[in-house]
Amino acid sequence: MSSGTENTDTTDDAESDSGGHCSTADSDGEVAEEIAIVSFGRKMETAEEIQAEIGDRYESIEILEYHGDVFEEHWGEYDCFIGLMASGIAMRKTAHLLDDKWEDPAICVVDEELTWAIPITGGHHGANQVAQDLATMGAVPAMTTASEAAGKQGVESRAKAMDAHVVNGDSTVKTNLAVLDENLGPVARLEGPKAVLVGDDVTVLKRNKQDGIVLGTGSVSGASKDAFVAAWEQALEETDYGFEDVEFVGTATRKEDEEGLLAAADELDLGVVVFDKETLLAHEGPTPSRSKDLIGWPGVSEASAIAGGAENELVLEKMGYENEVTVAIGR
Secondary structure, three states, rough: OHHHOOOOOOOHOOOOOOOOOOOOOHHOOOOEEEEEEEOOOOHHHHHHHHHHHHHOOOOOOEEEOOOOOOHHHHOOOOOOOEEEEEHHHHHHHHHHHHOOOOOOOOOHHHEEOOEEEEEEEHHHHHHHHHHHHHHOOOOEEEEOOOHHHOOOOHHHHHHHHOOOOEEOHHHHHHHHHHHHHHOOOOOOOOOOOOOOOOOOOOOEEEEEEOOOOEEEEEEEOOOOOHHHHHHHHHHOOOOOOOHHHHHEEEHHHHOOHHHHHHHHHHOOOEEEEEOHHHHHHHOOOOOOOOOHHHOOOOOHHHHHHHHHHHOEEEEEEEEEEEOOEEEEEOO
C-alpha cells in the first residue's frame, strides 16, 4: 500500500535509546483506552466534567485524587494520565518513572479552566488523542510533536489508521525524519509467505486482522458527516461487505482536513489514510473525473480505493451521493 502525508514524533524518537518495540496488537502504542484523571481535591468538579464528557470514548476513565506518589502507585495501570494540574507538577512526579516511549503511559495535562491541553509525553501514543478529545470541551490542544507542526501523518499514526502495529520501534527514528523531509515514499504491502530482510531505517507494520476493504472517498468541500456516513452505507449495500470489513477510509491529502469526513470516520471508529497526488495518479481508476482536467488530480475515490487495497483492485466503482460525496471500494 502506498500513501502520502505522515505524522511523526521525532523528539521522543531522537532521545530514546531503549530500542522499544511493539510486538503485539495490544502494544501498538497508538490508542489510549484506559484513562486516569489525576486531580487535586479542589478540582474534582472539573475532573467529573471531563469524565462525563469524554468517558464514552474510552474503555474506562477513572478519577484519582492527587497525592505525592499517585503516579508511581498507578504507573502501568493506565494508557494515559490526564493531569488536572500544572505541567511542572506532572513532569517532576513522573520524570524518574519514564523508561521506554513504547511502554510508558502517555501524559496530558490540562488546566482547571480547560484552556490548554498539553501532551508532555507519549504524544503519538495516546496523549495527542486525549488532547484532541479535550478540545471538544474548549481546550486548545498544544501539541508539540513534529508531525502536528508539519501537518503530516507519521508511521505510528499510519499504523493506527490502518489497524496495524509497529513491529520494530527503533526504525521510526529514521522513517519519521524521512516523513518530515517528504522522502519516505510509498508504504509497500507485502503478501506472504515471504521472508523479508530489513535495515534499521525500515519500519515494519503488521496488521491486527486479516485483509479487509478500503472505502475510497472524495467529496465537495464542507460535505457533512451524515453525508459521508450515508454514502458509505449506500456503497456497502451494493456489495457483500459491511463496516466490520473496512480496514480504513482512503482519501487525498487535499481532503485530509474535511471535518465531515473525519467526524464520520471517528463515529464509526475507522482510521483515515491520505494519499498524495503522485500515488493517486499511479493508481487511477476507470471512471473519468473532471478534476484531472481542472487541477491535475485523478478521481479521489477510485484511486485511493485502489492504492489502499492489498490487491490494488476495485470491488465497486465510484458512486455519488447527493452531489456531495463519492465512494469507491477497493481490496
